Amino acid sequence: MNIAPFKLERYYTIHEFSAKYPLCNSDCEAMSIKDLLSLEKGAMDKFHDLWLGYTETKGHPDLRKDITTIYSQITPNDLLVCTGAQEPIFLFSQANLALGDEVIVQWPCYQSLQSVPESIGCKVSEWKVKYEDNIPVFDIEDLKKMITSKTKVIYLNTPHNPTGFHFSKEEQTTIVEIARAHNIIIFCDEVYRELEHSPDYTIPAFADAYEHGVSVGVMSKAYGLPGLRIGWIASRNSKILENVAILKEYTTICNAGPSEFLAGIGLRNRDKILERNLRIIHKNLSLFDIFFNKYSDLFSWYRPNAGPIAFVKMNFDRNDAKFAENVLKKQGVLLLPGDIYNFKGFFRIGFGKTAMPKALEQFEAFVIENLVNV
Ligand SMILES: Cc1ncc(COP(=O)(O)O)c(C=O)c1O
Numbered sequence: 001m002n003i004a005p006f007k008l009e010r011y012y013t014i015h016e017f018s019a020k021y022p023l024c025n026s027d028c029e030a031m032s033i034k035d036l037l038s039l040e041k042g043a044m045d046k047f048h049d050l051w052l053g054y055t056e057t058k059g060h061p062d063l064r065k066d067i068t069t070i071y072s073q074i075t076p077n078d079l080l081v082c083t084g085a086q087e088p089i090f091l092f093s094q095a096n097l098a099l100g101d102e103v104i105v106q107w108p109c110y111q112s113l114q115s116v117p118e119s120i121g122c123k124v125s126e127w128k129v130k131y132e133d134n135i136p137v138f139d140i141e142d143l144k145k146m147i148t149s150k151t152k153v154i155y156l157n158t159p160h161n162p163t164g165f166h167f168s169k170e171e172q173t174t175i176v177e178i179a180r181a182h183n184i185i186i187f188c189d190e191v192y193r194e195l196e197h198s199p200d201y202t203i204p205a206f207a208d209a210y211e212h213g214v215s216v217g218v219m220s221k222a223y224g225l226p227g228l229r230i231g232w233i234a235s236r237n238s239k240i241l242e243n244v245a246i247l248k249e250y251t252t253i254c255n256a257g258p259s260e261f262l263a264g265i266g267l268r269n270r271d272k273i274l275e276r277n278l279r280i281i282h283k284n285l286s287l288f289d290i291f292f293n294k295y296s297d298l299f300s301w302y303r304p305n306a307g308p309i310a311f312v313k314m315n316f317d318r319n320d321a322k323f324a325e326n327v328l329k330k331q332g333v334l335l336l337p338g339d340i341y342n343f344k345g346f347f348r349i350g351f352g353k354t355a356m357p358k359a360l361e362q363f364e365a366f367v368i369e370n371l372v373n374v
Pocket of ligand 1: 084086
């Protein structure tokens, strides 16, 4: 298989566990197994009694039932539980695309949405973000012009990594109508779903909104449980799901039973978890508001209405990768440079964790010493 190295995951492999002050994380605050078990009476005993045999390839029926509670049309049969979100992204493309197919990807993007189709030999067209007064926009007229008779899949990601953009209900309806008219599959990476900063910004999952829609969800981001490595793919198109299931038998076969059990607790108690994580997000966002207001000549940012990440524009002439390298070296603060997305002049920040204010303090110290007092 000839696939480009995953720039973002390479970067995290190198820096995630050594950087002192991470300021670009895309997951929300995690918790211990003990704290998670304490959310449900009797869960501790059940966890200790859990049988460590093989599990069902599709995912435990109870877990699939719990997952359906975040959808309106999806039933347990419309779900395949996988390892994180990365596995279903990989398997979906591998199982449903062939050499010569054409796909469109919302861009910049989480790289597997683009690199996996490219590795298969698909023609990948980038539906590029446009910044209008610092606000990221995905122009639907541009999307319409990109569609050809060979377009098989439109890859979306909302809330979006890295821009923080999130589709409105009206935009979603229009995109679904376009896809339906051309019989195109919509694959939407929805790992940040349920992290809308106000309920007004909630939109249906694409798997609910469209009969050929595919939604990917995960425990890693909104629910802050990435260590479980539990994610899923949802679609009412049974052929798509079946293709993925057949390939999954070559990768992970089935999921870790203890993780499935714990994910169920997380989902049944997600209101509490989301309330806590949104509280952290709102608090951290208000600190970023103050910071970016103070240094508005240096940085511009779009304050997202959903998700735990934002993309910041550098208003000074500096290579973003070099800038991030310097910030890390001098102050121990980890930023994610736009270079990782091949999108120059920006860096990604994250605000879903309780340690973020400390990292921002350190970043401000760097800014004062290296950008203000120079
Ligand atoms: C948009 C997007 N999709 C998928 C993933 C992968 O999620 P996981 O690590 O749970 O497999 C990430 C992780 O950062 C992401 O940002």
